[in-house]
Amino acid sequence: MFSTAFLDLPPLQGASGTVTLPGSKSISNRVLLLSALCQGTTVVHDLLDSDDTRVMLEALRQLQCGVDVQGSTVTITGLGGQLAHHEPIAFFMGNAGTAMRPLTAALAVLGGDFSLSGVARMHERPIGDLVDALRLLGCQIDYLGQAGFPPLHIGQPSLKLDAPIQVRGDVSSQFLTALLMALPLAAQHRPIVIEVVGELISKPYIDITLNLLARYGIAVVREGWQRFTIPAGSHYQSPGSIHVEADASSASYFIALGAIANGEGIRIQGVGADSIQGDIRFIEAATQMGAHITSGPNWLQVQRGAWPLHGIELDCNHIPDAAMTLAVMALYADSPTTLRNIASWRVKETDRIAAMATECRKLGATVEEGADWLRVHPLPTGQQQPRSAQTVATAPDKSGQSSHWQRASIHTYDDHRVAMCFSLAAFNAKQLPVRIEDPKCVAKTFPDYFETLFSVAHAHTTHIPVICIDGPTASGKGTLASALAARLGYHFLDSGALYRISAYAAVQAGLALDLPHETQIAQLIASLSIRFEGDTVWLDRVDVSLAIRTEEAGANASKVAALPAVRAALLGVQHGFARLPGLVADGRDMGTVIFPQARLKVFLTADAECRAQRRLQQLTARGTKAILADLLADLRTRDERDSSRATAPLKAAEDAQLLDNGALTVEQSIDTVLAWWQSKQPF
DSSP, X not given: OOOSSEEEEOOOOEEEEEEEOOBOHHXXXXXXXXXXXXXXXXXXXXOXXXXXXXXXXXXXXXXXXXXXXXXXXXXXXXXXXXXXXXXXXXXXXXXOHHHHHHHHHHHHXXXXXXXXXXXXXXXXXXXXXXXXXXXXXXXXXXXXXXXXSSOEEEOOOOOOOSSOEEEEOSSOHHHHHHHXXXXXXXXXXXXXXXXXXXXXXXXXXXXXXXXXXXXXXOOOEEETTTEEEEOTTOOOBOOSEEEOOBOHHXXXXXXXXXXXXXXXXXXXXXXXXXXXXXXXXXXXXXHHHTOEEEEETTEEEEEOOSSSBOOOEEEOTTOTTTHHHHHHHGGGBSXXXXXXXXXXXXXXXXXXXXXXXXXXXXXXXXXXXXXXXXXXXXXXXXXXXXXXXXXXXXEEOTTSOEEOOXXXXXXXXXXXXXXXXXXXXXXXXXXXXXXXXXXXGXXXXXXXXXXXXXXXXXXXXXXXXXXXXXXXXXXXXXXXXXXXHHHHTOEEEXXXXXXXXXXXXXXXXXXXXXXXXXXXXXXXXXXXXXXXETTEXXXXXXXXXXXXXXXXXXXXXXXXXXXXXXXXXXXXXXXXXXXXXXXXXXXXXXXXXXXTTOSEEEEEOOOHHHHXXXXXXXXXXXXXXXXXXXXHHHHHHHHHXXXXXXXXXXXXXXXXXXXXXXXXXXHHHHHHHHHHHHHTSOO
């Protein structure tokens, strides 16, 4: 997961490949709570690992449920419909509506001394209609802040089950879901009837709830969408084990990707057209817009069909979450797209109608909005094959004026779906980058979303940003480059480690590090499997991190670096590290030879005395004895060898920024280079 302050997406040109989606958030949190209410043990397979499910799991632990997490398999030992103790418990629910609403209802029916709170946005999300329904049932619930909103306090109920329980259906389907999941706890002796007041929105999410209740032994009788009866004698029964479908809402981004991007198509694993999730009907909307979609029981295959896409007008009540993706697809259409019946967007993680309108306008689009609708006018889509920015035509907006793509920094409002939707804007015909602010907000449902996107998306090599950090031995370039990569969310290339690994592998193979053996060493390099995982360096399946960090290994690296055939063999290896979303590479010739077109080149110029003192401190910290004079002599020898070698001598690129970091802390060096980098960005 990217935890950077922002993530810059370079222009993306196409996408092909296979993605495997995480489990459904809606199913995951329902299954966790239902399993907790059962007697016995339930094994949940393929559970979503996200902020929302972690909130629910922590709440279950507080209730003294048995919770055993082994990767994506979670074993829940249930409460059997009874609380284990009567001590006060304070629950922190973050911004997880799928945890807050049903847990509130279950705790209110069971009774106790509970408080439930969340982040500031959770305290702005209405819960009054659910509380009103529970109070009519005889539950004791008090507001601890503004009436109608969390935080809440729950006490002991005096249940009244003789009359139907009424709940509004036009604000959030989660209120009805919460009642349907909680009331079987009170239906031992008589049936319980729930009546929906007004139109029920998001009906497919109620279908998910009813389907899962049936898996846990609760056969709810539904009369249309207005009356639901929980039979007398209902009690939860564990299914023993249950698998969580992949998230259909998350599938929408990759369905849209396949419809927008050039390429051989996107195969989506983990969910198919027969999913129990309502958002799977997003495929109908995408097909109307022109996507070509085929499916199987557990997969979807999506390819670009019509281009531009077709503008549509759609009642989105059946796909409230996935419909957000249509708003960004609309930018690539041939006419305006109108999304109706989306009032529930106003009370989600943010006011999503306002958010989508605001961010689409940043990209250059004309957008109209109402209380429960959104209309997005398209931007230029170019031809079937991408054209240069100079030849992309503009599209008229509703006033007849021309509109065009603009660079934008997308504010994400701590809303995972906003971040994921607008990543698709990086495929714009004008080939402009897009900045996603606070990318870690996707952790709510899809922590690895951007990594998954980058695994199938393609960009022209000239669009992948590269920062080069060059300098002499012990100048601190590796430390600086690694920290920069972490700050920006970019890949990191320690080219010195590649030479150290090459030398280490050659020595292990019994090859002398000299010209007579350079062809054999070069051939050996082609067969190596090298991986960087944080501070760990793997050669094939062996951790060589320590073995290549010795002084001897450093001297050997300089020897193999002087061999032309070895350098040629490593050239392709180094180019392969330039992957989405970007690269920070450190070495001695990154800016002059390996990545001469890099957008930013930095050359460190700390003098030999300063570097020798720094190296002495490093060795002393490791418990290695060293003499300053010897280190200084060795560094000067290496500097002379590296700067005078015939192949790629050590020198600053003509367009490099010179940084004397001798008197700077690492943090000061990082801030300086980040400022240089930011000055080159269009945002």
